[in-house]
Amino acid sequence: MLGRLRGWALPAAACQDAGPPGRYESLFRQLDRNGDGVIDIGELREGLRSLGIPLGPDAEEKIFVTGDIDKDGKLDFQEFMQYLKDHEKKMKLAFKSLDKNSDALIVMGR
Ligand SMILES: [Ca+2]
Numbered sequence: 001m002l003g004r005l006r007g008w009a010l011p012a013a014a015c016q017d018a019g020p021p022g023r024y025e026s027l028f029r030q031l032d033r034n035g036d037g038v039i040d041i042g043e044l045r046e047g048l049r050s051l052g053i054p055l056g057p058d059a060e061e062k063i064f065v066t067g068d069i070d071k072d073g074k075l076d077f078q079e080f081m082q083y084l085k086d087h088e089k090k091m092k093l094a095f096k097s098l099d100k101n102s103d104a105l106i107v108m109g110r
Pocket residue numbers: 032033034035036037038039040043
């Protein structure tokens with residue numbers, strides 16, 4: 001009985017290390033198409049298009065200019081999250097208007 005309890009407790013503890021998957025993280029993963037942990041401008045462009053969010057080249061570049069804090073040409077998760085936090089209101093409006101025709105966008109709005 002004790003052995004069985006211990007068996008249940010271990011995987012739960014292992015899960016806590018990874019943290020709960022947030023909505024930013026799931027969006028980040030969707031955009032990071034090659035899974036290297038950073039988003040480059042090509043991935044952002046393709047990713048947004050495949051999610052049905054046509055921000056346009058100007059807005060995509062602006063996300064990079066504003067969000068790429070260490071100027072390495074890529075957005076890591078910290079930069080991406082910071083950008084979304086700072087611009088959440090504006091982003092929410094954009095996502096909200098598109099929400100009705102794409103289920104994937106629910107991660108942003110709620
Ligand atoms: Ca990538």
